[in-house]
Amino acid sequence: MVFHTPRGIGLVATALCCLSTAAAAHGIKTPADQAVTASFDIVETRIVSDHGHAVFSTRVRADAGKATPQATGKFEGSEVYAYVWPTSLDSADVGFEKDQGIVALAVTFHPDFDDAARGEKNRDRWHSHWVVLNEDKACPGGLKVKDIPEGTKPRLPETWPGAPILIDSPDYRTDLKADLVEVHIPLEKIGAIATASFDGVTAGLRINANLHAPLLCITNIHKVASGNLSLPGKVVPAK
Template identity: 80%
Template sequence: MKIKSSCGFGLVAAALCCVSVNASAHEITTASNQAVMASFDIIETSIVTDHGHAIFRTRVRADAGKVTPQATGKFEGSEVYAYVWPTTLNSWDVGFERDQGIVALAVTFHPDFDDAAYGGKNRDRWHPHWVVLSEDNACPGGLKVRDIPEGTKPRLPETWPGAPILIDSPEYKTELTGDAVEVHIPLEKIGAIATASFDGVTAGLRVNANLHTPLLCVANVYKVASGNLSLPGKVVPGK
């Protein structure tokens, strides 16, 4: 199913569409928006630490993970749907070089290609990634997953899937049930998370049809939890 953003293209347009929000000192809650498909209509986003894990959680109006991109049969031009938590983490905290851009956890589905670590398969399921986002006006949404310049050898996580972009493919417990998307990450993997701020986004990304840089663009923004991508959420300390 093809989905058009109710907020138009671009993060600024998305922010202006989603203005009824309660950005508390902890989770971010926002009013539902009937113009956004229920699967992508964020109503609450949080990160909680509990029993040695950081639990990233987003609630939508209904049917988390029900809507997925239509397969095209080829990599170039294919689509990715994502539930995203942009954070204030440094790219070094998740295995990349320092100060590379916006570090985000993304739970994604893309039926036309695999990007699991070590050559594994993941095109048939929702799965998590760390990505580093940076601005690029060539992308409809104004952001891309940062490209790795040809001929460079930057610091990369062990579970980097081999794509020429700043992406990691760790195996974290990921669940989509009812209205919730939830990822459990061992704290030793992201020790700086306790002091991080965050936001919540639902988005569609697209692989460049010519396979040139930018390779993976944010193409549609369906909803921004805070309304303005200000990352007002704070991690709730647990046990």
């Protein structure tokens, strides 16, 4: 899989081809890149099992969560900033139909709308989602959160927020502090993670200004931990 970015920026794989990555207890270590905003400059990505939880973590050069989108006052055309862990999980592992696309955990901030479960509010804080990604050339970043076609009734998680895309809004503990982003997920909720592989991405997304499919596109890739989205990370027990 290669992320495609707008003309003038080039392929992410090309832009990152000179990054050397190293395994760190089956996590992914990546050299800092001063050309990337510090809060999106991934230097280490890990998933560990610890006391009954899978702990997803991304360490950046500095200021995790400091950069947030500017509010526009409108849903359509609004921006989303995200720390993302693409995985080898199947979509059925997180409550959707099987074989729907790339399953990713995402920590997001979007000041113009709420997408918490059961109508709760979350636009004023960083929070976590499961999303299913598909390729779509209509998106500047080459990927979208998969749309739900009108009139269909696919299998959806109980905490699906009601948007016509494959997104889930479970209330997982999500922490951003100093240079670290962490999400704690009970292993009973995601037992398949034990044998999964993963990667790390920082990205910007945007709601379609016309509210048509694709509704939510990846528009900008800041950094890919592996440099090529090869999912080299492996889940290991915490030391």
